[in-house]
Amino acid sequence: MTVKKAIHYNVIQNILRYYECPDTCKAYCCKNGRVHMLEDEFRFLTEKDQEKAKNIISDSNIPHLYMMNTPCSFLNMIDRCDIYDKRPTVCGLYPFKVNNSGVSLGLQPCPLGFLIIRDFSSWIMDTISRSNIPEDEKAGKIKEWQNNLDSYETELSEFHIKPILKEMQIPFDELDILSMFLFSKNALKNIPLCTPTL
Ligand code: SF4
Numbered sequence: 001m002t003v004k005k006a007i008h009y010n011v012i013q014n015i016l017r018y019y020e021c022p023d024t025c026k027a028y029c030c031k032n033g034r035v036h037m038l039e040d041e042f043r044f045l046t047e048k049d050q051e052k053a054k055n056i057i058s059d060s061n062i063p064h065l066y067m068m069n070t071p072c073s074f075l076n077m078i079d080r081c082d083i084y085d086k087r088p089t090v091c092g093l094y095p096f097k098v099n100n101s102g103v104s105l106g107l108q109p110c111p112l113g114f115l116i117i118r119d120f121s122s123w124i125m126d127t128i129s130r131s132n133i134p135e136d137e138k139a140g141k142i143k144e145w146q147n148n149l150d151s152y153e154t155e156l157s158e159f160h161i162k163p164i165l166k167e168m169q170i171p172f173d174e175l176d177i178l179s180m181f182l183f184s185k186n187a188l189k190n191i192p193l194c195t196p197t198l
């Protein structure tokens with residue numbers, strides 16, 4: 001199984017196509033983030049630009065894994081990625097992040113990530129409100145999700161200088177459903193797809 005298949009990369013692309021990075025975010029993920037890459041991606045970037053690739057170091061903790069020192073040397077003067085179509089897998093996935101569970105992905109509450117968290121939470125709360133569970137249980141679950149959403153909104157403030165962000169963990173099967181939900185919602189509204197910013 002390829003890495004991209006294992007992490008449901010295509011599903012994430014289908015989700016991200018409905019979102020756009022706000023202009024207020026100056027590519028903080030490329031300036032402050034942890035940009036890991038696999039050996040073949042490291043080799044590709046070295047062939048692409050040997051000078052810029054000097055900013056990539058070997059991750060001493062994990063064999064065959066590399067890390068870009070940030071700010072990334074492939075970020076251009078207007079905060080756009082110079083290798084967008086060939087960017088490393090972690091860049092194409094962000095603000096989703098791989099974790100060790102093998103059954104879910106993390107979602108970080110950067111400005112773009114929070115928009116997805118908000119839509120995902122609204123969808124879950126809507127599903128709960130239409131379910132057949134007792135009304136008091138329903139109200140309790142919705143309140144819990146609302147409180148959770150509020151906590152991610154708090155996390156969003158100054159997110160780019162926080163060493164660790166509280167991530168929402170979303171199981172792969174729920175990501176599949178979210179992707180289908182966004183597709184049907186936007187098809188109904190006839191909204192054109194976005195071109196991601198970075
Ligand atoms: S993915 Fe998030 S951190 Fe990166 S540019 Fe977009 S909004 Fe900013």
Ligand code: SF4
Pocket residue numbers: 029030035072073074075076080081082083084087088091198
């Ligand atoms: S998206 Fe491009 S500029 Fe940003 S970290 Fe990845 S390779 Fe660098």
